[in-house]
Structures are given as C-alpha cells and as structure tokens.
Amino acid sequence: MNPETLMNILIATIAAGTPLVYAALGELIVEKSGVLNLGVEGMMLVGAISGFITMAKTGSLLLAVSAGMLAGALMAMVFGVLTLSLMANQVASGLALTIFGAGLSAFMGINYTSVALEGVPELHIPLLSQLPVIGPLLFSYDILIYCSFLLLGGVLWFLYRSRPGLILKAIGENPKSGHALGYSVLRIRYLAVLFGGAMAGLGGVYLAVAYTPMWVEGMVAGRGWVSLALVVFATWRPLRVMIGAYLFGGVTILQFHIQGFGIEIPAQFLSMLPYLATILVLVIISRDQHLIRLNSPASLGLTFHPEKNQ
C-alpha cells in the first residue's frame, strides 16, 4: 500500500464517519437529559430529503442545511410532544418515529430519485492545505466536515465547562431534584430533544448533499441505529463517540480497498465488519463498570412530569 493510497483511505474515512458524528453527538445530548430517542434513523432520513430537495431547488448549501436541521427538529418535536407532554413510552415513540420518517422521506422524495447534485466543494484552506501529509489530511475537507469538528468542541465545552451543561446532566440524573431546585425539566428536555433532531437532520443532509450526493429511499441505511449504538458503547463520552464514528467510517472504506487489493476475505464478511469492529473496540475501551455507571444518565428513558411526580 503506497502512502498516497493510505492518505486517500484516511480522508475518505473522515467523510464516511461525519454523518455519524452529527447524529451521535446530537443523540448524546438528548440522552444526557434523560430522554431516549430511538427515532434517529427517521430524523436523519427526513433531514436528508429536506436538505436534498432544498439543494436541488435553490443550490444553496446554507438553505439546504437549514432545511434539513429544521426538518429534523420538527420530527423531534413530534417525539417531544408525545413523550414529554403526553408522557408516552419513549422506546415505542422513538421506534414509531423511525418508521414514520422512513415512509415520509420516501414520499417526499418521489420525484427526486436519481436526480444528481453537484456535491459540496472541498474547502482548501490556503497555505495550510499545501503542507505535506498534514495539509491534505487536515485542511482539505468540505465545510460540513469542519463544522462537525466545531460541534465536537462545542459539545465538550457545553457538557464539561458550562453551567447549562451541568443543569442538563443533573436533570438527566434526577429530574425530581432538578424540578425541586426550580429548573423547568420539560423545557430543558424539549430543547435537548430539538437539538438532537436538528443534528440528526444535519447528519442526513451531509449524507444526501455532500457524501453521496444523491437521494435514494432509505439511504441512511442503518447509520441512525449505529449512531445510537455509538452513544451507548462510548459510555456517553463525546470524544469516544467521535472515535467510534471514524472507526466505523474507516472499516467501511477499508472493506472496498481490501477487495481491490485482492485479499481473500468474503465480501459478505467485510460488509459486516464495520458494525462488529466498532462495537468490539468501544466495548473494550469502555469496559470499566465504574465509569459506565458514572457516565450513564440515571433516569434515561423514564418519563417525568412535574405535576405527576410531586
């Protein structure tokens, strides 16, 4: 394998992992607030088609991203009303959201199958992108990938360095105490759920507008579920979520290179490998029972209503 090929694999890895980074970091915030939204796949799909249609109609990436985020947030709002205000079961509502999203996105995309987009141009940062090795590896992506780096920084700062982040985590641990302290549990959870929806939508937009760039029914292809798994297996820690996402992307890309090199591993086994490798590695790096208990939100998936839980 020559260095150039290796470089190409690494660059492709980052791109393949980016939709997972968005969706999983969004879901991480949701789960930290104590809500389990299994509808990531559905929100990604609706975000993807909304972004795709906007991009095809207007050609503006900014509008496409906004539309995708808005669509994801609207989907999340449906989930929020059901589970937070009406206190429906979160697992069932999340599953319903995924099924609904799959159908809705397919319906919205009827006239957009096999429409091709230009894609998003890579942003070569002057000077920096000309550095050997580091240049192409760090400074030659499209803007949405840079934004995902910013998102990681933002989430890290929010959770570990800011007061609102502290409140969010407290509510995820024990909503009753939060409520007793005078915080509006429902409002904070609504905001977290909406943020998660917007990020899932953004992940979908990246997939449909920059990565493929094409719309196909069901194109998210399980990435929403992988994002959910990433959050759990990374024990609710943003940096590990990111590592897991790139690992998944890397193995996805690598399987095609392995075939091209003529290494004799069955293609079906290779197709399975990204899932297996990601979960295995994350389980191994996060196997400290004490840390798992410390990081997992204690009230995850439990309904809470201020009037009922007095």
Add this chain to the structure above:
Amino acid sequence: MKNMWIKSMLGLFTWVCVMAGFTFSVHAADPLKVGFVYVSPIGDAGWTYQHDLGRLAMEKNLSGKVTSKFIESVPEGAEAERVIRDLAKSGHKLIFTTSFGYMNPTIKVAKVFPKTIFEHSTGYKQSRNVGTYMCRFYEGRYLTGIVAGKMTKSNKLGYVAAFPIPEVIRGINAFCLGAKSVNPDIEIKVIWVNSWFDPGKEREASEALIDQGVDVLTHHTDSTAPTMTAEEKGVYSIGYHSDMSKYGANAHLTATTHVWDSYYTRIAQEVLAGTWKSEAVWGGINDGMIALAPMSKSIPADVVAMVKEKEKAIADGSFHPFSGPIQKQDGTEVIPAGKQLTDKDLLGMNYYVQGVLGSIPK
C-alpha cells in the same frame, strides 16, 4: 305508493345494469390494455427507465391499438402478487413484470388468469401463458471492453459489481475478453458491493478502485454514482443500463444499454393478432435489445470503427464474444480455439477468465 317507489327503483336498477353491460361490450372492442410492473421508480437512468422507454415506444408504434399502465417501486414478493393480480383483474390482457423477484408471483397469478398473457423479464419459469425475456448484456460488455482496453493508460480496469451470480460474472468476463482482445496487458479489479442499488457504497467502491490506479471504471449496479465519481476524479467511466453521459461529460466513454422498444411492440402486436406463444427469449444486438450509448468524442476514430466492426460481426453471427481459446484464471482451458461456449455454459458461468484479479466470493 310504497310499492310504486320500489318498482321504479327496480326499473332504474335494471336500466343501470343494461347500460353497464352495454358500456362493457363497447369496452371489449377497445385497445389492448398492457400493464407494466417496475421494481424501482422510473427516474431518468437505469433498469426501470429503459423499460419505460420501451413502454412509451410501444404506445407510439401501436397508437390507438394499445393503452398501457405502469406501477413502479413494487417490492418483490407478496406485494408484487397483489399488484399483478390487480392489473389482471382490471382488464389488462398483457402484463410485463420486469424484475427477477416477480417470477413466482407472476406464475401464481397466471394460473388464476389463464386468458391473460404474462411476460416476465430475467426469470427462468415459463408456462402456457407466461413467456420470459432477457438480453445478452455480455455482447455489449465485450464491445465496451474494447473501448476500455484502448483507452486505459495504467492497464488497470475497475468493475463495481453487485452480486456474484452468473449474470454479473458473465459481464465481467466478457468485458475482460473484449479488453484483452486489443490490449493483452490489462487487469480487471472487481469490488463487490452486495447491493443492486446503493449509491453510497457504489461511490466508496469506485473511489477505492480509482485510488488503486484504475483509470477506466465500469459497473454492474444500478446507480449513476460510479460515473459521477469517475468524473470527479478525472478518470474514464463506462455506463450501464442507460446513456449516463449527462452525469459525466468528460468521464463517460459509452455505455451498455438495453432497449425494449421493438420487443414490447412485437409482443403487443402478437397478442393483438392472437399469434403469441410462450417463449424464452434471450435477445442481443441482433434483436435490437442491446446497444451501445453514443461514443464519447475522446475515443479515437479508429477505435470507434473497430467497435462498430465487431458490433456488426456479433449482430450477423460471424463472431461470438465467448469464442475459444478462453482460459480460466488458473490457466485451465475452458474452450479450445475454434469453438464457442453454448448458452447453457453461459447461463451457469461461475469462474473468472484470465485477466480478472481476485476470486469470486462464495
């Protein structure tokens, strides 16, 4: 009074029945209703798109004599059976089902509607009122192989493939033989994506092939992603199903396309005339079912001429793409010089010829 009311209602009812019968008898003399069942949306390139072009051509050629209706995105399996049944029930006397997975549903529905004629694409089960049809893609693959063999500089050709079944393997081998006939040094790298239609995977596979030095890319999958990737990366591509040149103005050299215009017209004519018989049709260039998309300007004139000449030879039967001597990867001879593989050999092909790298996933 009440009695009167009932009588007049009865009278009205009888009148409606008579009128309905009358309209029905008028309809019987109406054009032949032809139904089409598609596995994916029509879109603007690909398998279903080509079939729909065939449908439109049939309507145009037999205007006034046929009407047609299509149902798209029908999943293979139980849902397909319902759709086919509905078409038959609503008076469609000729029904084309255009995907392999419709085979059993078609056969099943055909038993219930013995007066309706069914034509199933790519399957192998026929019955008294079910015929099958498919086309000899390998003839087009061989010709595009010639183009690829002449246009490559790295002598590495890439092939994004869906599933390791004889149909796909035959295409890879034909492409390889075509390329080798003009450039003995070429090698073919194959990547299996285990999907007929997955632009994401097709793109990733195309990128991997290009990274490994491939400079002419072709595919046996359904999306335009390989052509688009080739365009982005500045290498050549050869399309499949449809002319994909609008997805790769510089990259797209030509494409193996399948054309159903004359076939659908002919079958509808036979049904109209009452001469239709259940057949298993396997048509190629000769029958107008396989054609190459227009050649790109970047192909030198002598190569175009060479391809045209071979195309004519295949059409008139003087040349067969699988003519001996052909060797498998390990050098064992499949068929000696002067002989050709039979249709039975072709249908069961499960080995790579010399020049294709890697091995077939088991």
